[in-house]
Amino acid sequence: MDIRLEAIGHDYGRTEVLRDITLDIPSGRIVCLVGPSGCGKSTLLRLIGGLERPARGRVLMLGEPPADCLNPLTFVFQDFALLPWRTVRGNVALVLEDHRLPPGRMEAVISDVLARTRLSDFAGALPRQLSGGMKQRVAIARALAVNPAVMLMDEPLSALDAQTRELLMDDLVALWTRTPFTAVYVTHNLAEAVRLGHRVAVLSRRPGRIREVVEIDRPLGERGYADADLERIQKHLWGLMRDEARAADEELVDG
Amino acid sequence: MADTAAGMAAAVEVPFRGGGFAPRPKRWVGPATFLALIALAEWGTWAGWISPLTLPRPSAVVETLIALARSGLMFDHLLPSLTRLAVGAALGVGAGIAVGVLIGLFSHLRAALVPLVAALFPIPKIALLPLFVIWFGIDEGSKYALIAFGTFTPTVVATFGAVDNVDRSLIRMGQSFGLSWWSIVRKIVLPGAMPGILSGLRISLAIAIILLVAAEMLGARYGIGAYILEAGALYDLERLFAGVVILSLLGVLTSAAIGALERRLLGWRG
Numbered sequence: 001m002d003i004r005l006e007a008i009g010h011d012y013g014r015t016e017v018l019r020d021i022t023l024d025i026p027s028g029r030i031v032c033l034v035g036p037s038g039c040g041k042s043t044l045l046r047l048i049g050g051l052e053r054p055a056r057g058r059v060l061m062l063g064e065p066p067a068d069c070l071n072p073l074t075f076v077f078q079d080f081a082l083l084p085w086r087t088v089r090g091n092v093a094l095v096l097e098d099h100r101l102p103p104g105r106m107e108a109v110i111s112d113v114l115a116r117t118r119l120s121d122f123a124g125a126l127p128r129q130l131s132g133g134m135k136q137r138v139a140i141a142r143a144l145a146v147n148p149a150v151m152l153m154d155e156p157l158s159a160l161d162a163q164t165r166e167l168l169m170d171d172l173v174a175l176w177t178r179t180p181f182t183a184v185y186v187t188h189n190l191a192e193a194v195r196l197g198h199r200v201a202v203l204s205r206r207p208g209r210i211r212e213v214v215e216i217d218r219p220l221g222e223r224g225y226a227d228a229d230l231e232r233i234q235k236h237l238w239g240l241m242r243d244e245a246r247a248a249d250e251e252l253v254d255g
Numbered sequence: 256m257a258d259t260a261a262g263m264a265a266a267v268e269v270p271f272r273g274g275g276f277a278p279r280p281k282r283w284v285g286p287a288t289f290l291a292l293i294a295l296a297e298w299g300t301w302a303g304w305i306s307p308l309t310l311p312r313p314s315a316v317v318e319t320l321i322a323l324a325r326s327g328l329m330f331d332h333l334l335p336s337l338t339r340l341a342v343g344a345a346l347g348v349g350a351g352i353a354v355g356v357l358i359g360l361f362s363h364l365r366a367a368l369v370p371l372v373a374a375l376f377p378i379p380k381i382a383l384l385p386l387f388v389i390w391f392g393i394d395e396g397s398k399y400a401l402i403a404f405g406t407f408t409p410t411v412v413a414t415f416g417a418v419d420n421v422d423r424s425l426i427r428m429g430q431s432f433g434l435s436w437w438s439i440v441r442k443i444v445l446p447g448a449m450p451g452i453l454s455g456l457r458i459s460l461a462i463a464i465i466l467l468v469a470a471e472m473l474g475a476r477y478g479i480g481a482y483i484l485e486a487g488a489l490y491d492l493e494r495l496f497a498g499v500v501i502l503s504l505l506g507v508l509t510s511a512a513i514g515a516l517e518r519r520l521l522g523w524r525g
């Protein structure tokens with residue numbers, strides 16, 4: 001299933017937040033959204049996920065979601081959004097319980113996603129007992145459990161320290177290599193964008209427009225450290241962002 | 256070198272200024288406080304610097320309690336009281352939680368009911384007892400109604416405050432996974448509001464005990480309130496205090512019960 005954004009625009013009150021966003025999110029690809037703070041990345045993600053209605057334009061789903069997909073558009077939140085009163089297993093079960101799966105199926109799905117995120121040993125732990133990186137892996141396991149057509153990830157790694165971030169990026173690459181998933185991945189971090197993105201869309205400062213879409217052809221599994229091509233792309237992205245970021249930084253928030 | 260440096264400038268250890276503000280369970284302090292106060296009263300009445308008209312002797316109160324239990328009268332008074340408390344509080348707290356959650360969830364209900372609750376809250380419920388007697392009868396009905404009404408308002412206020420405080424991002428998460436409305440309420444809103452609801456319950460149940468005694472004083476043959484009123488009319492301080500001790504124990508027991516409930520339901524807070 002592909003996603004197509006057609007001339008999306010959005011306002012909050014009298015502030016125009018997004019303007020004329022047209023973008024394709026092809027199946028099996030990770031599309032990164034980067035842009036200065038406050039340019040409307042999270043807003044765009046909420047529009048794609050149906051948590052808000054766009055003021056202008058349309059979000060289209062093209063084609064059918066996979067047959068056993070329980071929730072086509074699935075979020076992974078920056079702050080994990082785990083229920084503190086449920087165990088790891090219970091947090092994953094939460095999103096399956098409403099679907100009346102055949103007996104045994106739910107347990108099988110939970111074991112599978114916990115194994116894929118290397119959490120099998122922590123199924124009975126409560127969120128407060130987990131490190132930040134593990135919490136986000138639980139959130140990713142929960143998203144995988146509903147077999148989404150598209151994952152909507154809003155800065156999923158930015159609440160984590162640098163080492164954990166690296167490890168989790170490796171995890172995401174491994175997950176994608178095993179079974180390619182479709183994702184819209186919002187980030188501030190250009191290193192993340194060039195590491196995980198097949199396509200990077202750079203937004204301008206508010207009102208957010210698409211400044212440029214950069215394609216990165218190299219397969220995810222082959223993107224290592226100190227890769228000259230990736231460095232060059234990252235420099236190019238930073239060049240695009242720097243002026244926007246500086247200008248955005250000097251604007252008043254309610255300007 | 257270190258010595259000379261220390262010799263030149265006086266070394267001062269950094270003073271500790273952290274700590275505190277973190278209540279920890281201290282099992283023995285509560286009972287010890289009780290025991291110390293009782294021992295003081297016992298000593299005072301025995302030595303004579305507390306006159307028997309000011310305060311009965313604790314040991315005499317204990318004897319009265321034992322006699323009361325032996326004669327079976329204790330049971331005759333406790334059973335109706337506990338029934339009234341249980342029925343009234345269950346009605347009031349149950350309705351209060353339901354209405355509080357509805358206020359928390361629906362803007363129209365909130366706009367309609369919050370001013371109403373604010374108007375009802377400050378009414379001394381005991382003043383309405385004659386009205387309840389007319390509405391629900393002189394027997395148990397009016398007592399149930401009084402206790403239910405008295406626990407209802409604080410429960411509503413605590414509950415909708417607690418629902419307001421539930422993390423919105425968790426609710427958005429539930430919506431984003433396509434959970435049904437009822438699932439979101441049952442699995443996200445209610446557990447999230449539980450800490451606030453339970454601390455409201457503490458207050459509600461204390462109010463329930465107060466109203467129970469008041470109702471029994473105004474019209475009952477049996478019940479702890481009736482027993483205390485009778486003793487008071489005769490200036491029988493020992494029996495009066497025996498009744499008061501039973502009330503205090505009831506208060507301590509309900510508080511402990513809520514504590515146990517909190518440990519069970521809120522264990523996840525660690």
Ligand SMILES: Nc1ncnc2c1ncn2[C@@H]1O[C@H](COP(=O)(O)OP(=O)(O)OP(=O)(O)O)[C@@H](O)[C@H]1O
Pocket residue numbers: 012013017035036037038039040041042043044188206253
């Ligand atoms: N619910 C809302 N009501 C009013 N204004 C909002 C709301 N949500 C976001 N905004 C405003 O819209 C603009 C875009 O916000 P958004 O969160 O989408 O930006 P962002 O690109 O995700 O920023 P960041 O990089 O800091 O996460 C901001 O100026 C923000 O203040």
Ligand SMILES: [Mg+2]
Pocket residue numbers: 041042043154
């Ligand atoms: Mg954001």
